[in-house]
Amino acid sequence: MSSPRTKKAAPKAAKPSTKAAKPAIKASRAASKPASDEGMTGRDKANFIKAMMEGIAPKDASGKRPPIKVEAPKKVEILRKISAPTPVERKSNPLSDEALKFAARLEEKFANGDFEALTPEATQALMTAICKLYSANAEAGNKFPVVKDRFSVTGTDAMILCGALLKAVDLQVFELGMWQSWSGI
C-alpha cells in the first residue's frame, strides 16, 4: 500500500481565513441585543426629522411618527429546576439517644443546685471521652459547634474548662495560639 500522506510541500504559515466562524456565544449575544430605538428605521427617522424642520404639510404622511413596533413577547421556558444542596443528615442512633437523655438528667440536677451529681472519676471519664471524640471529628474535617449556641454555656464556664484542659496536658495559652495558627484547625 502507499502511504496516505501525499508528498507534502514545506510547511508554510497558514493564511488567516476570511470567514472564521465566531463562537456560538458571541452570536447569541449579538442576537439578544435589544431592538434599537423602538423599531424606527433610518429612513423613518430621516423623514421624521425633516418634517420637524420643515413643518408638516397637510396630509403629508412623512410628518407622522411611524407606529412604534412593540417587541414581541419572548417565550419563557423553564428547562430545569435544580434544588439546593442539603447538608448530610446524621441519623440518630441508640448511643446518641442515651447520651441526650443522660445530658438532660444532668442539666436537671444542675438546675436544682446539685453540683455533685457525678463523682470526680465519672466527670473525668466523660470529659476524656468527649474530648477525644470531638477532636477526632474536627481533625477529620467534620466540624460542628462544640455547644449548641452562644448561650449554652457562659464565657466563664468556657474559660474555666479550657484552662483546666490545658493545665491537664501541661500546655500554656501561648502554645495553644501558636498551634492554632500552624494547624489551621
Place this chain on the structure above:
Amino acid sequence: MDLIADRGRRVQVDELNTSKLLAHAAKQTRDKGFDDVLIVDVDAHHYENESFGEILPFMENEVLKQLAIASRAKGGRGNVAPSGFGYQDMGGRVTRYPLRSSEKTDANGPHRDVQLGNRWMDAMGVDYSCLFPTGMLSIGLHPQKEMEVELCWAYNRWVTEKALPESGGRLFTMLCLPFSDADECLRQVETFGHRPGVRGFMVTTVRPKMGVQDNAYMKVYRAIEERGLVLSFHSGPSWGDHTFQSCNRFLSAHALGFSWYNILHCTNWVVNGMGERFPKLPVLWIEAGLSWIPFVMQRIDHEYMLRPSECPLLKKKPSDYMRDMFYSVQPMEIQDMGALETTFRMMDAENSLLYASDYPHWDFDLPSTIWDLPFLTDKARHNILGGTAHRLFKLPPRNEAQKQNLIKYGNYQEF
C-alpha cells in the same frame, strides 16, 4: 442521585443523559453545519472495566483467567489491571464521572458502549470515532508480562467480536498491543489485523521499560506497515512514576505526564531513524496536546546538528521526520493564539493534525475548537476535522455534502 459537594453537602441531580449534557454541542453542530463536514474523532474512550464480565472469558490461559474472574467476584480482593492515582472527576465537578452509572440505555439495543458512543457522536457532529479503552491505557505498568498479553488478547477479541460489530461501522479501533512481549504483539497483529473495524494498532506509552527502537519490535512494525494499518502511541499520566512523585497536585502530574511519555518515545522513534526504516508506516501520536511538538523539534534539531554521529540513519532533520507523522489534536492548548499558530505552522498541521475529542474524559475537545480557530484556512479546517483521517483510515463520507467537501479540498478517495 446525590453528588458530594463541599463540607459533606449533597446535591441532588437527575440521572445522566449524554444527549442532554451535550445539548449545547448539538446546537454548535447545527449552527456550524457540521453534518456537511466529515468529522473523524481519532481518540474517544469507553470504560472497558464495565464490560470485564464479557471480556475476561476471552482470556486464553485457564489459570490466569480463573485468577482474573475470581478477583472480580463478590468479596474478591484482586485487581486485574493496574490503576493509577488521580482525580479525573475533579471532586465530582465533572459530573459525568460520578453519574456515569446512572445513565440509562436500551437493554434490547446495541451494546451499551455503542449506544453511549452514538449519543456523543451525534451531539458533536462526529461521524466516526476510534474507540480506545481507559484503564487499559496503564497496561504497560502491569508487573506480569503474561497478564498484559492475556488482557490485551481478551480485550481485542471482545472489541472486534462484540462491541464494534454493533456500531454500524461508526466506531473503529486501533487495537491495544501487549508491548512487553514483541512476539505476542506480532501474533495479535496477524490475528486481528484484517478484522472489520481494525484500522491500526496502539501502544500505550506509559511504560517504565521500553525502547520503541528495540530490534525485537521491527517485525511488529513491518507487519503493521505491510497491512496498510496505522501505528499509534497513546499517552497517559502516571502519577506514581518516580518522575512525578514530587508533584503534589494532580494538575501537575497530568499536564506533564501526558506530554512526557509521548516526548520520550517520539524522540527515540525519530533519533533511531524509524522514519527511514518504515517510510510507509503511518505513525500517530495521541493525547499529548500540541505544545510539546515545537519543543521537541527545537531540542532534537539542535542536538542533531551537534552530534550527527549519534543518528547516522537520519537523512534530514528530526523535525522533518516529525512532520511526516501524525498527531491528535486534543487537549489543544488554546491559550496564546500566536504560539498555537506557530505550532500549527511548525508541525504542518494542515497535513499532520487529526481531530480528537477524547470524550468522555474530563478535558475533551469539541470540533468547534478547530472550526473556530481564526488563523486556519478552510482547507486546513476540513483536513484536520476529517479529511486527513478519511485517507488515513479509509473512512467513507456519510452523505453527499461530505463527499463534495472532501473533493473540494482534495481529500476524496474511493475505497
Place this chain on the structure above:
Amino acid sequence: MAEQFIGKASEFKDGDRQIVRIGEDEIGVFKHEGAFYAYSNFCLHQGGPACEGLTIANVEERLRPDKTSMGLHFTDQMNFVCPWHGYEYDMKTGCHVKDKSVKLRKYDVVTKGNDVYVVA
C-alpha cells in the same frame, strides 16, 4: 430588554436554581444567600451548560507568615462549576475564579412581591 416572569420567589429555596430559556437566551437563575443571580448558561470555554453543574465552595491555600503552606481549605465564597470541563465561576460575579476577564453575561433579576423576573 424586558422583564420576563420566570417564577414565584416562594418556589426558590436558598441554593435552588432554575435554567430558563428566554427567546434565544439560556439563563441560569440562582438563589444564593437570599439574593438572585442570573447568568448566561453558555460557558465561555467551549459553550457547555455553565450553570448546570455542581455548586461548591471556593478553595484557597492558606500560608503561614513564613510562607509555608497550611494546605487547601474551603472558603465561604460559593462557586458554580461548568460540568463539561470544570470552569469555576464565582456565584456573585459570574467571573472565572482565576481570570476575572472571563465573565459570563449577567442578567438583572427583579422581584416584585412574590414574582421573579429576569431582564432579558
